[in-house]
Amino acid sequence: QMQLQESGPGLVKPSQTLSLTCTVSGGSMTSGTYYWTWIRQAAGKRLEWIGRIHFAGSTDYNPSLKSRVTISVDTSKKQFSLHLTSVTAADTAVYYCARDYGEGPDYWGQGVRVTVSS
Amino acid sequence: DILMTQSPPSLSASIGDRVTITCRAGHSIGKFLNWFQQKPGKAPQLLIYSVSNLADGVPSRFTGSGSGSGADFTLTISSLQPEDFATYYCQQSYSRPWTFGQGTEVEI
Numbered sequence: 001q002m003q004l005q006e007s008g009p010g011l012v013k014p015s016q017t018l019s020l021t022c023t024v025s026g027g028s029m030t031s032g033t034y035y036w037t038w039i040r041q042a043a044g045k046r047l048e049w050i051g052r053i054h055f056a057g058s059t060d061y062n063p064s065l066k067s068r069v070t071i072s073v074d075t076s077k078k079q080f081s082l083h084l085t086s087v088t089a090a091d092t093a094v095y096y097c098a099r100d101y102g103e104g105p106d107y108w109g110q111g112v113r114v115t116v117s118s
Numbered sequence: 119d120i121l122m123t124q125s126p127p128s129l130s131a132s133i134g135d136r137v138t139i140t141c142r143a144g145h146s147i148g149k150f151l152n153w154f155q156q157k158p159g160k161a162p163q164l165l166i167y168s169v170s171n172l173a174d175g176v177p178s179r180f181t182g183s184g185s186g187s188g189a190d191f192t193l194t195i196s197s198l199q200p201e202d203f204a205t206y207y208c209q210q211s212y213s214r215p216w217t218f219g220q221g222t223e224v225e226i
Contacts, residue, residue, distance in 0.1 A: 047162070047207060047218040062215040064119075096161055103168065103211035104152045108161035 002027040004097050004109035012091075012116050018084040022097030022109060029075045030055045035100035036073060036080040040093040041111075048093075052100050053080055087116045120144045120210050124219035131224060137195040139222045141208035146188035150212035153182055153193050156221075157204045165206070166193065198224070 008020035022036070029036065037052040051061035053071045061069050065084070073080040084091060094113050098105035121144040131137050141151070149169045154162035164173040166182035169191060179196045195202055203226055208219040 046220045047209075049214075049216040049218075051215075060214050064215070098161075101167075103150060104164075104209055104216060105162075106164045106167075106173070108163070110161050 002107040006097050006109045006112040012087055013118050018087050020082045020095055022080050024078045029078055033102055037098045037100040037105055038082045039096045042093040089116050092116045120217050122208055122217050122219040124222050128223040131198050135198045137198050139193045139206055141191045141219050143189045143210055147210045147212035148188050151191050152209045154207045155204045
């Protein structure tokens with residue numbers, strides 16, 4: 001059974017970089033049809049797709065975040081990562097990693113709450 | 119971005135009730151529509167993909183359908199069970215960025 005687990009700091013200071021890692025288990029990261037995705041959910045708001053990466057390295061980002069987002073993958077460690085620069089309070093949210101089967105996320109991590117505050 | 123609009127935002131129902139949730143896309147998205155269920159404090163779980171296909175392990179009381187317009191979609195729970203009280207989201211995968219509806223909370 002595919003499982004994903006987010007890890008990273010729960011508190012980030014404004015203007016700094018938010019960095020999260022997702023560790024994948026129970027399946028391969030290198031199957032050609034899957035992407036590895038980050039999604040977030042701020043309190044009381046709808047889910048927001050941040051972006052995704054294919055194991056070969058190609059990426060797609062949400063234009064609203066593209067200037068600040070980098071998603072990378074390390075298949076040897078079965079991990080992929082999110083880096084979001086110049087964070088503000090508006091980036092406070094629960095961050096989820098997920099597998100994207102090509103037309104949306106199917107398996108999700110449990111989520112990690114990140115608060116941006118000094 | 120494609121705006122996804124769900125209705126109602128919330129509803130109250132009883133065990134055994136038939137429940138219907140609708141999702142409207144800003145324009146036709148064909149069959150590129152998924153539904154998710156989220157319980158408090160938990161990650162969303164894929165319920166239905168490509169409008170009407172049940173994800174693995176999803177009970178048959180859940181059905182998804184779409185209109186001929188390719189913009190209007192429905193999630194139906196035929197007989198509401200205690201474990202179905204949750205928030206439901208639609209999501210389009212017609213064009214990136216993927217976008218989600220605002221959610222429909224199903225309460226007792």
